[in-house]
Amino acid sequence: MTSVTLPPVAWHAIEAFIVLNVLLGLVAYVTLLERKFAARMQSRIGPYYVGRPHGWLQPIADALKLMMKEDIVPTTSDRAVYNLAPIVFLVPCLLIFATIPFAPALGVADLNIGVLFFLAVSSLEIVGLFMGGWGSNNKYALLSAMRAVNQIISYDLPFIFAALVPVVLAGSMQMSAIVTAQHGLWFVAYPVIGQLAFVAFLVATLAAENRVPFDILEAESELVAGFRVEYSGMKFALIQLAEYAHMLGTSFLGALLFLGGWLGPGPAALGPFWLLLKAMVIFLLVTWVRWSFVRIRVDQILAISWKLLMPATLLLLLATGLVVATRGAGGG
């Protein structure tokens, strides 16, 4: 092959292109997975007719339908902000995949500050979300955007603290180093600290992804559809895509930080498969919660975060630091 002659930048571009496309396909089929899973929980069948067996073409049909829909821009909206919002919302959600290694040295960029990059970029989505809520010039959307700011600010800190526990245990912010440190003992199995951190991570994940019981932003029974109430067609599709990409990204992060990433039995080539499987386990856990809980109120959500989750994760992080300091860093 002529790989030697290509400059490294081009290689990165090609890698990013492949990851992006695989990701988009994955996001589409994750929605099918969720719908089938939810249907089983509710004693339904779920998508069935579009593509036998079991509606495997449904995500494609959904995407096509949304693409062909009329794009409506409300006359009273702030056009520029309204049109830009879905893109601003989507970009950080796709960007977080840049640092995720799918196997040793298989990823766009295995940064030495991978976890930090992920956390920083993933909380940027709030900007697009608020732009959408504000630009729509709709009261439901505005209320939703206000809720979003409240919630994301409250839950980013516990999310970061919970995600930092494996970082401290592994002594590195590089994703691949964290996975390597889990040889022998996945961090979720680390006595006490691991389980607590994993639970805190899952709860914070639910909130960061705006999923039930923390989905007060879209709260369709109160705010109709929240910040995206005015969006239709492809813009709506972009917002949906961003949400699911974010969810998928966080599931991958959980699998890498707590469930040993690509580690698993069999040859090393099976690594990406194990990682995907573990990410899907986390995704289904989140889905399971989503389809069995009722939504809680905005003040209760804030109370949970500031009164319970925040001090708990902070203490947990301190405890982890103490454990590592007494034991000497370097992973289990």
Add this chain to the structure above:
Amino acid sequence: MAATQTQQVVEVGYGGNERLMMNMGPQHPSSHGVFRMILTLEGETVVAVDAVIGYLHRCHEKLGESLTYVQYPSIASKTDYVAAMTAELAYVAAVEKIAKIDVPRRAQYLRVIVAELQRIASHCLWLGTWCLDMGGALGGGATVFLYCIREREMVLDRFEELTGARLLYGFHQTGGTRYDMPAGWDKKVRETVDFIEKRLDEYEAMLEDNTFFRVRTQGVGVISREVAEAVGVSGPLIRGSGVAYDVRRAEPYSSYGDFDFVVPVETAGDCYARYRVRMVEFRQSIRIVRQALDGLPEGPISSRPAVKSVAQVRVPKGEGYTRIEGARGEIGCYIVSDGGPKPYRLKWRGASFSNLAVLPHIVPGHKVADVVAIMGSVDPVFGEVDR
């Protein structure tokens, strides 16, 4: 108390923040029909609510005056279309009262069976939609909703076997019932209620053991005993506020005196209390259905010959008011007869209409999310509110 009796929009002051008027309804995912609430918000907190009804007005009472006593019962079911059996019953009971028509015991028992089955079906729908309000169509609420709809469907199947219709039945007629039960129907009804009784345990386990459900309902939308009595709410609402009032017990009709059942009372007055009341009512209805099936007497199902023409039932001059305990509370029907084949005047007392009047007293001070929880716990059906 005096302040609330004047029926003003109650305002709660929250210190000069900017206010936002928000329309909830008439078309809104959780308006349970077409109902408009104009909310005044300070941030997330509701400081005032203005309830607007009338979007589903169909001149029901005028319609009743232009249809004969034979025709109207099947239209009466369209007032409260979620619990159609009970509305029909109120109408025919009023006609029977004026005309002093006796109802055979078998017909009375059949009326009790369908009324209680209807209460079960209606409460199924209430539980499902209420959880849908709190959990959302893309969340846990939808799961409860689909479970409840599945159980309601079983009751509707029994009604279909009995009357041929699934929603609006035309089962009652002056002097008795129109249909007798088909062969084997009682066995199927027993199986249905046995099944639903088991499912109720599942719902209770799913909801009451769930902290999120409890924090959303406990202490939310408290109706004090005084407000409940002053506004005139009835049904599960007043029983949830500590008043043991049930028409079936206070003024037994259709031989309700024969049956052994408990009138559930909760004192808290919040959404959770109303939920508990309805969950006990589910079980009591099942008890009554079983007792009525056990003691179902033989005999005719109507004291009058089968209907041959629309003007067959003539009612002497006079007036009568009957009240029955519907799924949502007290349903009253007032008829003035001038001796013709049609009522001279017909007036409904819709349980939902009176229950809805409590909203301005309890909603202000709550968050937006609580508004839908409270609305769901009031369980209005707008066919009955607007008539």
